[in-house]
Amino acid sequence: MKHSKVWVIVLAIVLSISIFIFRDKLVTLQGYGFLGLFVLNILGSATIFLPTPLFLTAFVAGSIYNPILVAVVASAGSAIGELTGYLAGYGAEDILEKDPKVQRIRGWMKKRGFLTLFLLAAIPNPIFDMAGFVAGATEVSVKKYLIAVWLGKLIKFSAIAYAGASSLAFLGV
DSSP, rough: OOOHHHHHHHHHHHHHHHHHHTTTTTGGGGGGHHHHHHHHHHHHSSSSSOOOOHHHHHEEEHHHHHHHHHHHHHHHHHHHHHHHHHHHHHHHHHHHHOOOOHHHHHHHHHHHHHHHHHHHHSSOOHHHHHHHHHHHTTOOOOOHHHHHHHHHHHHHHHHHHHHHHHHHHHHHH
């Protein structure tokens, strides 16, 4: 069991680094409409602690397409991509035990895991990957994790997509 958990961590890290290295090549997916938006958000959210500007794709797509559909597609892709952090946490549960910041988030996760994941996914913040790690390490169910993260990201991407749609009105287009 321990060896399989190590491979989960290695896979999550390799995937994250690969996506970050080839991020410039991923821009070509923008020409594929909603499918491209979905895949970009999966890949962009699959990076662990390596920033990708997903809000830009949702902002631009919101100015072109229906912002509600953009928010649904972008948030679904992003929630799926966030599983890499969850899987890395599942594989690294022994390492995470010692970090005091992780212990604080672990406490929130045990008391209000769904709400914690929802809120952290709804607002742009640098600690969401850590929350995904902790959710995996504390073995929050994948279903609960995906639903909470998707709903939180739906709120965030709704605001971004509507901002993109409003930008056209602001510019008089």
